[in-house]
Amino acid sequence: MPAASNDPITDASSLAARFAAAAPGARRMLGHEFRTPSEALTAVAESVDPTADWDWYGEGGLVTELEARVAGLLGKPAVAFFPSGVMAQQAALRCWTDRSGSRRVALPDLSHVLRHELDGPALLHDLQYERLGSGRQLPTVEHLDAIPGPLGAALLEVPLREAGFVLPTFDELAEFSDRCRDRGVPLHLDGARLWDSTPHLGRSLAETAALADSVYVSFYKGLGAFAGAALAGPEDFVAEARQWRRRLGGTIFGMTAYASSALAGLDAHLPRMAEYHDRAVEIAALLHDRGLRVIPDPPHTREFVVYAPGDPEALREKVIQLLERDRVVAVRDWTPADVPGWSWTEVSIGSATMRGSAREVADAIASVALD
Template sequence: MTDGSEQDGRRRRLAAWRKAERTLWRAPVESTVGERLAALAAAADAGSATGVYDLDEWTDVYGDGIVAELERRVARTLGTEAAAFFPTGTMAQQVALRCWAGRTGNATVALHPLSHPEVHEGGALSVVSGLRTTHPTAAHRLPTADEVRACDEPFGTLMLELPLRDAGFVLPSWDELTAVVDAARERDAVVHFDGARLWECAPHLGRTLPEIAELADSVYVSFYKSLGAMSGAALAGPASLVAEARVWRHRYGGQLFQQYPAALSALLGLERELPRLPEYVAHAKVVAAALADGFRAAGVPWFRVRPEPPHTHQFQVWLPYGAELLTEAAVRQAEETGVALFRRWFEDAPPGVAVTEVTVAAAGLEWTRRDVLYAVADFAGRLQGQEAGAGPTAGGPRPSP
């Protein structure tokens, strides 16, 4: 932001997004504590239309009750023998990869350098779990079968992030995915899916969630990234692996006394958001195409929508401006017009280029192509005004035809 502390900037952004009349996505962080708890209890009560659990039941203690019910529901949804709830995905994946290292006798994990453990976990795989990593490819996509076969050292586990978030939420085709899994098997390796966003992969892959999960030896899924839960994750796979993972979960400090708010919100997400994800994925393609056409019409000197079309309901947008300028334009657009087209922007290579992630969810379904084009024109005008040192021209939100 151009002024104030980072905390002040965050509060300003949240206030702008919260008050926006039109947005592509309503993030859970836009609610207050009281609002979130009240909405959760009202929506999740078994006596309501969307109810998922009897709120007169006792709270959980060390993973029983509602947590155990969530684990059963996840295993049933993914078609696996069992599932274990974890407070974080970082812990779930470390436990999974550590268990497989013990079973295969090989502590090397083959994964993409842009995968979550390599970029966002502070080297935890090696520092905490004693694992090594190798990279079959550095291209901005998942590795191919040939790249897995050509990996120059043995590995016990191949980890595939589906979709690969930092490369633009990209996915392989179904045939490519099955070929990669087969290549790992040829090397006597097990396969683990980092499925933090696995829930929305089915439309692109053209298969059901159980069919996708069946390819791997284990799968991790997140509850808050796509399903809108408060927090939490699950590790799913064979019953013997999940039983071992529960032991390691305790050793890693993940055997929490009570977790019923997170579990309840996860059950609600499975019930309410999961069935709608294909709808979000389809509309994300409409939004992405309109964004590209809008940038072209506005004369933006260079841009990228990646991938085009999107593989899931999330994708990246790249623009040749500084992140601070882009974020300021996005916040001002929300504040002055009630339209939140983009959220926060971040600097990335090459220098002078910034990237943002676009999510299309329930709120985004109201946007027509015309709405997107109008919002892009307004946003681009703000960029040009800020670059010239003039105040941007603000316009009100344009209604859908």
């Protein structure tokens, strides 16, 4: 095992190489347990009913089983599996805007669509964006009212990841939904992390999904699946979305491996979301007591953001030193904050986190965040 250096190394490639070399076999304090491809594929294979059949271009077999299960969880008439959430949401927004005749879509300023999709919805579907507020603001009825004229759709990201995995209250979400319906605007939920949201909202997945005309959920975020997403809504809407899935190249020959890992993730992690959220609240309180800034405080989901004084490269060096010395991965990375001299990292609670106490996890994070 290489000796830990006392001198910060600021070259990003050197830091990445050291992390990659030391991480295999190390104990991870956050997220779900790390598995090699062989281990992950074996575990999923062992969970599959031996009588299950293959799908054929997304029809039949475990894909159909997964779609039916998600439809039941969300209380929606129909569900289509998609290989990616980006594709699922492009299909959803295209369907709604085609129906309404307006390409204008209202969405949060920090939404995934605006920040992580290379402007795909605008370039491919001619969508025009209308911001619901600015920055970290959660969209409100007042923000919607401030946008005049017809809208093809409104999108809410639940929770809003870039604001710190922040959620509205259920009543606020219901009020926004009512205003959309009053205006005749279809409401789509970016529910990539909807699984994580029920403890804070205090309602079931189906009760939350009932507020929206369509819902997207991710299978790898929170559930630990290989990849994949689902789009839920009315039967005619989902049938139309399947056509867009094919046009966008998403109706691939076989999706059974993705579906089987999603089913395994639903079994393993969905029942534990309240437990993960409780642990997040516990760890966040301990970090707050150590002088670190936590957003939101307390966390709304099993994920939250920690701010610490320090340069990202220096903090990354401390992460790697702990990894090389104690075989512990405290956090994955640090990013420059808006305030000069500060950095932030995301904390994600999962099955690996539950292997230790909240104090152990907080101690590890604090050791790489504070002098």
